[in-house]
Amino acid sequence: MLPLLIPAVFLIIAGIVWLPEHPELLDNAYVDTFKTAFIGILLEALPFVLLGALLSSLLRVFVPDEIISRWIPRRPVPAILFGCLLGILFPVCECGMIPLVRRLMHKGMPLYVAVVFILSGPVVNPVVYGATLTAFRSHPGLAYARMGLAFAVAALIGLIIYITVKKSPLRLSIQRETGERHEQGTRGGKLVAVFVHTSDEFFEMGKYLIIGCLLTSGIQSFMNQGSLAAIGEKPLGSYLFMMGLAFVLSLCSTSDAFVASTFLHTFPAGSLLAFMVLGPMLDFKNSLMLLSLFKTKFALYLFFLIFSAVFIGSVLVSLGL
Template structure:
């Protein structure tokens, strides 16, 4: 029997606390927001974002489960070249073949590292896998139908950020940063020999991942709809008009919302007319790579010093890359 762990609810505490604090401090001074027009706009925005994103979340969970059940870890490890440059490129491209959401990335990479995957390749896979896959590309293209260049830029920036950080880790980290207490996962279900057993496992894993990602999607939709509905549009425009402020706001929002990479583009698209394209790109690249729940998982996998070093590299690379990309968008 598995005991309940308080750590499982930690990723929900920051967005929930943010929502409760905002309602407590702001709503009493603005009673007009509780009228029918505001509540109808809030419900419409929430349902619209949720319904657009749910099919992609479900598809991502299904493909991730198929990979987990039918593709052995050893097959992935055998494909990794020994030389650094081909290995980093291979790590970037693994996401195209194995569309694993960020929610399942850390357990998968932990298994692969115990089976011999080099650290720098594992880092590249962690950073690129949640974005560089067909499901996320399709979701981003759907969310930005009128601006397909944002989908291309998201894929390109994710590739560049992952490859650059992989080279930096290869060049600067010599000792293993894995926590000594981490052992190979013992809770992984053994694949059954019958076809029915594997198919049943796919449905179980799909439902688990779908509900795991769904709670973050719902909180993200609630917060985004609240910001779009109740926050003064002049304030949003003022933030969007300040380049530094817009980038920091959107990157901070992506960290707090902890959205799945198959749904965050739909949230970002709601800010299209108030924020510059570069800040939306930063939102869509940083969130799947580094958010609140990912931070907890990375801290559980790596020693604190290396994890903080990795956080700094990710933030710096995404910020710099999105600012440079905004010159083209």
């Protein structure tokens, strides 16, 4: 429940401080707009969240970790490229990425390849590509740019990790993922295990999606459009606002494009790209999981690399959008 604390506190504070000063926001027109926006975003995103949860569960149950480990090339550059493309074969949402990578590292996956997979896997996969293309039907270039930038950021950070980190940053207290024991002990065979894991992941990701839809619908419905336009007119402000929003919302990568598309006519395309690339790589819930996997010093180093690379990369890519 801890990852839900920041958005929940944000909602409570906004309600206490803002609404008494603007009673007109409780008019039926604003409420109707809020409900319409909320239901629209939610219904568009849910099928992709369900599909992502199902594919993740099929991977967990039917594909042994040893198969992935055996495929990793020995040389660093091919290994980094392999890590970037691994999400195409094994689409896993960022919610299930850390447990999977933890198992793979126990089986011999190098650190730099694991980091590349953590960063690229939730974005560079067919489910997320399809969701992004659906959300930005009129601007398909954003879907292509999202895949390309995520690939480039993950590869660059993987190369930096390979060059600069020589000692293992894993916490000594890390144990095998308890989900493995749960999976082995599930009664009814693998098919039942698939349904159990799919439902678990769907409801785990769904709560973040609902919080994200609530916040986004509230911003779109109740926040003064002139204020949003003012933020969007400032390049630095729009990028920082959207990247901060991505961190706080902690949306699943299969649904964040639908939230980003609601800002399409208010913010520059580059800031929406930063939102969609940073969120799956570094959000509130994911940062907590990374801190549980890696030592604090390395985790903070990784956070800095992710933020810097996404910010600079999205600015550069936006010049061609």
